[in-house]
Amino acid sequence: MPSKGAKESAGAPGDRPSPRRRRADAERSRSAIVDAAVRLLGERPEASVEAIAAAAGVTRQTVYAHYPSRNEVLTAVFDRLTAETDAALDSARLDELPAATGLLRLLDVSWEIADRYPGLRHAEPPPADRRQESEQHRPITDRLERIARRGQESGEFDRGAEPRWLAAATVALGHAAGAEVAAGRMTPAAAAEALRTGVLRLYGADAEARPLPDE
Amino acid sequence: MPSKGAKESAGAPGDRPSPRRRRADAERSRSAIVDAAVRLLGERPEASVEAIAAAAGVTRQTVYAHYPSRNEVLTAVFDRLTAETDAALDSARLDELPAATGLLRLLDVSWEIADRYPGLRHAEPPPADRRQESEQHRPITDRLERIARRGQESGEFDRGAEPRWLAAATVALGHAAGAEVAAGRMTPAAAAEALRTGVLRLYGADAEARPLPDE
DNA sequence: GGCAAAGTCGTACACCTTGTCAAAGTTAAG
DNA sequence: CTTAACTTTGACAAGGTGTACGACTTTGCC
Numbered sequence: 001m002p003s004k005g006a007k008e009s010a011g012a013p014g015d016r017p018s019p020r021r022r023r024a025d026a027e028r029s030r031s032a033i034v035d036a037a038v039r040l041l042g043e044r045p046e047a048s049v050e051a052i053a054a055a056a057g058v059t060r061q062t063v064y065a066h067y068p069s070r071n072e073v074l075t076a077v078f079d080r081l082t083a084e085t086d087a088a089l090d091s092a093r094l095d096e097l098p099a100a101t102g103l104l105r106l107l108d109v110s111w112e113i114a115d116r117y118p119g120l121r122h123a124e125p126p127p128a129d130r131r132q133e134s135e136q137h138r139p140i141t142d143r144l145e146r147i148a149r150r151g152q153e154s155g156e157f158d159r160g161a162e163p164r165w166l167a168a169a170t171v172a173l174g175h176a177a178g179a180e181v182a183a184g185r186m187t188p189a190a191a192a193e194a195l196r197t198g199v200l201r202l203y204g205a206d207a208e209a210r211p212l213p214d215e
Numbered sequence: 216m217p218s219k220g221a222k223e224s225a226g227a228p229g230d231r232p233s234p235r236r237r238r239a240d241a242e243r244s245r246s247a248i249v250d251a252a253v254r255l256l257g258e259r260p261e262a263s264v265e266a267i268a269a270a271a272g273v274t275r276q277t278v279y280a281h282y283p284s285r286n287e288v289l290t291a292v293f294d295r296l297t298a299e300t301d302a303a304l305d306s307a308r309l310d311e312l313p314a315a316t317g318l319l320r321l322l323d324v325s326w327e328i329a330d331r332y333p334g335l336r337h338a339e340p341p342p343a344d345r346r347q348e349s350e351q352h353r354p355i356t357d358r359l360e361r362i363a364r365r366g367q368e369s370g371e372f373d374r375g376a377e378p379r380w381l382a383a384a385t386v387a388l389g390h391a392a393g394a395e396v397a398a399g400r401m402t403p404a405a406a407a408e409a410l411r412t413g414v415l416r417l418y419g420a421d422a423e424a425r426p427l428p429d430e
Numbered sequence: 431g432g433c434a435a436a437g438t439c440g441t442a443c444a445c446c447t448t449g450t451c452a453a454a455g456t457t458a459a460g
Numbered sequence: 461c462t463t464a465a466c467t468t469t470g471a472c473a474a475g476g477t478g479t480a481c482g483a484c485t486t487t488g489c490c
Contacts, residue, residue: 023458023465048447059468064449164400165409168391176387177380185379194380201416238436238487263476274439279478 030066032056037077042117049073078136081120085113086139094143099151100205104196106143107174111192114178141167148203158204170199245281247271252292257332264288293351296335300328301354309358314366315420319411321358322389326407329393356382363418373419385414 036056040047049070053060067073088109094102114120144167151157177195180186186194251271255262264285268275282288303324309317329335359382366372392410395401401409 021459021465025456025458025466029466049449050447060448061450061469062467065466068449070448160412161409165395165406165413168395168400169388169409169413172387172391173384176383180380180383185383191380194376194384197375198380198384198417201419202413204416236436236488240437240486244437264478265476275477276440276479277438280437283478285477 026066029056029058029062032058033063033066033073034076034080037073038080038117038120041074041077042119045119075136077120081113081117082136082139085110088113089140089143094147095150099147099154099156100200100203102147103144103151103199103203103205106140106147107170107196107199108192110140110174111177111195114174115181115188118182137171141171144170151203151205156205160204161202166203169202173198173202241281244271244273244277247273248278248281248288249291249295252288253295253332253335256289256292257334260334290351292335296328296332297351297354300325303328304355304358309362310365314362314369314371315415315418317362318359318366318414318418318420321355321362322385322411322414323407325355325389326392326410329389330403333397352386356386359385366418366420371420375419376417381418384417388413388417 033052033056037047037052040052040055044051049063050060052073053063056063063073067076089106092105092109094106097105141164145163148157148163148166152159152163173195177186177191180194181188181191248267248271252262252267255267255270259266264278265275267288268278271278278288282291304321307320307324309321312320356379360378363372363378363381367374367378388410392401392406395409396403396406
């Protein structure tokens with residue numbers, strides 16, 4: 001790419017909080033694109049921009065009018081899913097539960113959402129944004145971290161591990177459980193159960209403090 | 216490149232045992248390509264076939280003469296690394312150690328090798344072979360599984376979890392630890408330590424059975 | 431040493447995908 | 461209704477994958 005002008009001034013791709021004068025039209029396109037991308041990438045992570053555009057009912061150029069690159073679309077998809085999970089976790093009122101219970105609750109909620117978009121687990125994180133891959137999970141890991149800390153202070157969890165690491169490890173175990181299901185080596189129920197007990201062990205939760213598993 | 220069509224049906228990437236009618240020349244090229252690929256992809260996972268070929272000192276066409284597609288090269292790289300790890304684990308004599316000690320030993324050995332090729336952690340698994348992604352780890356997970364089973368039978372580990380799941384979870388935790396280091400959120404030493412204790416907890420190892428951490 | 435086959439190179443091509451550009455047509459907003 | 465925002469059409473450059481084939485080197489082996 002010799003010409004890399006970057007003079008996309010007039011156009012307004014992903015914009016800041018100032019609702020300057022964006023038309024409802026554009027907003028509709030944006031979400032149509034993300035919707036389609038979520039759906040398509042959920043099945044075929046390598047779907048092209050063309051395919052996404054078609055599925056969204058717009059042209060490829062329109063996609064580029066809103067997102068400067070394919071990666072930005074990927075990021076938008078990721079953000080959408082994270083937001084969805086985050087919202088679901090909000091209504092779960094984790095903070096009002098005992099740490100261990102809250103942890104299990106979080107696991108269930110996240111698990112269910114992640115399960116809705118099977119292919120997205122393998123969606124390659126945007127190569128450029130790879131370093132921010134963990135930032136994407138931030139809202140979720142933050143909650144995990146808080147729960148871990150709270151449980152450690154209340155004595156529900158062992159104090160031997162750093163909350164940040166526990167959070168990362170939890171996400172990793174969640175992915176592993178999902179992969180086992182995807183590979184057909186475990187049933188969803190078995191994987192969910194294994195995940196629950198595994199995480200509790202990781203946190204050093206008292207075995208007897210364990211609430212009963214649902215279903 | 217069409218010259219080798221029929222012969223390669225078996226497709227076993229190990230390829231050592233059948234020097235049937237392959238020239239030393241070709242063998243040299245093959246390993247030069249994999250060498251270069253390991254090196255290049257270790258830094259830049261999206262390296263093109265052209266780049267790999269150049270680094271190997273051959274032409275792109277020669278690469279295609281040996282590997283029908285880019286993915287096959289990726290697979291060969293993966294296999295090479297797995298083989299290396301497997302060999303290292305062989306000389307570690309894990310079976311002669313107590314299960315818990317052997318587990319920690321395996322962790323250390325694998326960790327060190329994985330650490331040698333930082334970028335490869337993020338190398339996108341060949342889209343086509345994605346379902347076999349776990350098969351690639353097979354030699355390692357098999358060992359893990361065996362250790363888990365052995366430890367459970369000897370009473371060193373808790374019996375509450377299936378060995379297969381423990382193996383998968385261990386690999387996942389290993390990746391997570393590596394990611395934390397790569398992201399600069401943990402020092403290698405801290406991550407390795409967190410991994411050790413985390414895995415032991417996961418397996419339900421008696422805390423007192425824990426050998427002292429080296430270094 | 432010489433010869434045929436295996437292997438490699440050079441060049442060329444078909445195809446796809448990502449980004450970019452500009453002009454013309456539509457649609458929403460004031 | 462008029463303007464600016466948005467979308468579409470169409471075209472293009474760059475770069476990657478995979479294929480094809482003729483010509484040139486190297487190896488294996490007699």
